[in-house]
Amino acid sequence: METIDKIQQDIIEDFSMYEDWADKYEYIIEMGKTLAPLEEKYKTEDYRIHGCQSQVWLHADFDGKNIHFHADSDAFITKGLIALLVKVLSGHAPKAIIDIDLYFLSEIGLKEHLSPTRANGLASMVKQMKTYALAYQTKQVS
Amino acid sequence: MVNTNINMVPTTFDITAIREQFPILKTTIHGKPIVYLDNAASTQKPLRVMEATTKYYSEQYANIHRGVHTLSQIGTELYENTRLHAQQFLHARSEKEIIFTKGTTHGINLIAYSYAYQYLKSGDEIILSEMEHHSNIVPWQILQARHGFDIKVIPLQDNGTIEIEDFASLLTEKTKLVSISYISNALGTVNPIREIIQLAHENGTHVLVDAAQAVHHIPIDVQALDVDFLVCSGHKMYGPTGTGILYGKESLLEALPPFEGGGDMIKQVSFKKTTFNDLPFKFEAGTPNIAGIVALDEAFKFLDAVGFEQLVQHDQEILSYATEKLLSIDGMRIIGTAPEKVGVVSFLLGNLHPYDVGVILDNLGIAIRTGHHCTQPIMDRFGIPGTCRASFGIYTTKEEIDSLYNGLLRAKKMLS
Ligand SMILES: Cc1ncc(COP(=O)(O)O)c(C=O)c1O
Numbered sequence: 001m002e003t004i005d006k007i008q009q010d011i012i013e014d015f016s017m018y019e020d021w022a023d024k025y026e027y028i029i030e031m032g033k034t035l036a037p038l039e040e041k042y043k044t045e046d047y048r049i050h051g052c053q054s055q056v057w058l059h060a061d062f063d064g065k066n067i068h069f070h071a072d073s074d075a076f077i078t079k080g081l082i083a084l085l086v087k088v089l090s091g092h093a094p095k096a097i098i099d100i101d102l103y104f105l106s107e108i109g110l111k112e113h114l115s116p117t118r119a120n121g122l123a124s125m126v127k128q129m130k131t132y133a134l135a136y137q138t139k140q141v142s
Numbered sequence: 143m144v145n146t147n148i149n150m151v152p153t154t155f156d157i158t159a160i161r162e163q164f165p166i167l168k169t170t171i172h173g174k175p176i177v178y179l180d181n182a183a184s185t186q187k188p189l190r191v192m193e194a195t196t197k198y199y200s201e202q203y204a205n206i207h208r209g210v211h212t213l214s215q216i217g218t219e220l221y222e223n224t225r226l227h228a229q230q231f232l233h234a235r236s237e238k239e240i241i242f243t244k245g246t247t248h249g250i251n252l253i254a255y256s257y258a259y260q261y262l263k264s265g266d267e268i269i270l271s272e273m274e275h276h277s278n279i280v281p282w283q284i285l286q287a288r289h290g291f292d293i294k295v296i297p298l299q300d301n302g303t304i305e306i307e308d309f310a311s312l313l314t315e316k317t318k319l320v321s322i323s324y325i326s327n328a329l330g331t332v333n334p335i336r337e338i339i340q341l342a343h344e345n346g347t348h349v350l351v352d353a354a355q356a357v358h359h360i361p362i363d364v365q366a367l368d369v370d371f372l373v374c375s376g377h378k379m380y381g382p383t384g385t386g387i388l389y390g391k392e393s394l395l396e397a398l399p400p401f402e403g404g405g406d407m408i409k410q411v412s413f414k415k416t417t418f419n420d421l422p423f424k425f426e427a428g429t430p431n432i433a434g435i436v437a438l439d440e441a442f443k444f445l446d447a448v449g450f451e452q453l454v455q456h457d458q459e460i461l462s463y464a465t466e467k468l469l470s471i472d473g474m475r476i477i478g479t480a481p482e483k484v485g486v487v488s489f490l491l492g493n494l495h496p497y498d499v500g501v502i503l504d505n506l507g508i509a510i511r512t513g514h515h516c517t518q519p520i521m522d523r524f525g526i527p528g529t530c531r532a533s534f535g536i537y538t539t540k541e542e543i544d545s546l547y548n549g550l551l552r553a554k555k556m557l558s
Pocket residue numbers: 182183244245246247248275277278323325326327352354355375516
């Protein structure tokens with residue numbers, strides 16, 4: 001498994017090829033299409049992340065060492081955004097996820113999307129992923 | 143709707159001159175000239191409204207109503223002048239019938255609380271429609287929990303209209319009040335308000351009209367309509383935010399208790415007994431949005447200068463152009479196809495999520511609204527999570543509709 005840092009660097013490099021906003025969005029949308037399908041049983045209110053205008057569902061498994069995120073959304077762009085986060089954070093230890101500084105978001109021009117007032121809910125997604133990490137870390141310790 | 147005979151209207155309408163009065167139309171968004179199509183949420187402000195605000199704060203400002211000093215008196219005069227203008231604009235009988243509010247929501251809450259306190263009890267009924275803005279649903283639900291009255295709902299038809307027969311069948315001897323929008327913000331539907339008021343009155347039922355989307359689209363004569371209460375927001379009619387008007391028949395307002403207590407709304411205060419001020423002040427507690435109300439006068443002047451004939455004609459022309467243009471896109475579904483509509487087009491493009499469409503358009507400098515538009519019951523009625531909504535203003539051009547059309551084609555391509 002690559003380090004979270006390496007994955008962030010790779011995404012920044014990918015994005016650096018794009019000048020145009022449309023290319024960036026197309027990349028994000030394509031990213032969403034690579035997301036593994038989320039089982040229907042997780043597409044419920046319990047797994048829903050609030051703060052997005054579209055619906056986003058997030059589920060996390062823990063194999064005793066690393067957390068694996070699974071997500072979906074009914075909007076392409078939102079799905080792309082959560083896919084980016086899954087790509088960066090999935091498969092890592094709770095502590096790494098809790099401590100991570102997601103600097104790639106500002107590097108690729110998504111920093112303004114992180115504001116909690118934005119309708120896309122990127123901030124809520126990050127928060128929810130970190131909450132899972134905290135929960136699993138607590139479980140691990142106890 | 144009101145008058146769609148294009149040939150009747152004089153050709154003095156100069157859209158370039160109109161646009162000149164709105165400085166914001168020259169800004170760019172993501173490097174592109176702004177195409178502002180979110181007018182049902184709020185309209186942009188003409189220069190004269192901004193200039194009046196600046197002038198008031200830089201040359202005329204002081205608190206109003208109780209001052210003997212010159213500035214206080216000037217401010218009071220300006221503030222009361224807007225009231226007279228509002229009275230004329232709505233054709234109210236007396237300026238005592240014009241209450242300044244923060245907006246439509248505040249106006250509805252004011253009437254709802256005062257009216258429920260005075261008149262509504264368990265066993266009573268009120269009628270709303272399925273197309274109401276949350277502002278005209280939630281206050282009633284909160285009060286329902288307190289006073290125990292029932293809420294009946296006029297159902298929506300597939301084209302986004304209501305049937306007058308459905309309304310009539312809901313009226314009973316228990317129906318105290320009907321609270322209904324003149325025009326739907328999510329669908330653009332113009333409701334048969336005149337008939338509704340007539341039927342309600344025959345039944346001894348009061349009517350509150352939410353005219354938030356109507357005041358700048360339809361000339362309103364509250365006396366001709368014989369409406370009991372009517373509310374609107376300044377910010378949707380080219381005026382400042384945080385301003386609104388509540389019209390109420392004098393006799394009815396006299397009979398209602400105050401909604402909020404505080405300064406300005408009293409005659410005498412003592413711990414033994416407090417007496418309330420006369421209308422309209424009885425309903426205006428505390429220091430109001432003076433600068434906003436002062437500048438609201440300029441919004442009335444702006445609307446007067448353009449005139450309803452031109453407002454209506456322009457709106458209808460843009461609406462039909464936009465409707466036709468959008469329908470030429472494959473997969474376009476317009477939600478709300480009432481025969482009488484104003485310049486609001488709610489739509490879904492294929493199975494694309496409105497959020498995605500809105501984001502792509504934003505990157506092209508085009509501002510539309512996506513989501514439920516504070517009308518979740520409408521979305522439930524149509525079984526959709528939300529819509530894209532383009533809504534037009536007096537400055538909207540056909541070129542801007544073309545931009546929307548091209549933007550939608552672009553969005554469709556990017557998202558499929
Ligand atoms: C029909 C209708 N009613 C009520 C409101 C609420 O108005 P405000 O937010 O100005 O109080 C709106 C605004 O969207 C509206 O369109």
